[in-house]
Amino acid sequence: MGPLRRVVGFMDRFVYEVILENTMRPWARAKNWFQRRRVDLLDWSSQSPDLNPIEHLWEELESRVQGVRASNVNQKFDLLEAAWKDIPMSVIHKLLDSMPCRCQAVIDAKGYATRY
Numbered sequence: 001m002g003p004l005r006r007v008v009g010f011m012d013r014f015v016y017e018v019i020l021e022n023t024m025r026p027w028a029r030a031k032n033w034f035q036r037r038r039v040d041l042l043d044w045s046s047q048s049p050d051l052n053p054i055e056h057l058w059e060e061l062e063s064r065v066q067g068v069r070a071s072n073v074n075q076k077f078d079l080l081e082a083a084w085k086d087i088p089m090s091v092i093h094k095l096l097d098s099m100p101c102r103c104q105a106v107i108d109a110k111g112y113a114t115r116y
Contacts, residue, residue, distance in 0.1 A: 002027045004084040006077050051102055053095035060091055 002024050007015060028034055064083040070076035098116075105114035 004081050051099075051106060053098060053102070056095055057087070057091070060087055 005019050005023050007019075009015075061080065061083055064086070065079055068079055070079055102114070102116050105116060108114075
């Protein structure tokens with residue numbers, strides 16, 4: 001998993017592109033994750049939420065901080081960041097292992113919604 005980045009204000013495509021360019025791309029390159037696993041990168045990722053396991057990761061993060069109170073936004077971000085770092089790799093592996101089934105489900109559904 002890459003680092004958690006705080007977004008102040010609204011997340012739009014421009015903010016997202018800056019995060020990808022300045023945080024995720026250097027992190028992925030430094031780790032050589034994609035090359036080691038022989039993953040071909042797309043020039044533009046799919047827009048299908050069914051192919052994006054990050055939603056399930058956000059749910060995991062939310063469940064880990066549920067009921068934990070923070071007195072201000074800085075403390076809340078610190079709590080989120082600590083919980084993010086504590087998510088076990090087994091959760092990540094499970095999500096990654098689900099990708100072939102996710103892709104097949106989208107193919108079978110001809111691009112329409114799936115159970116994911």
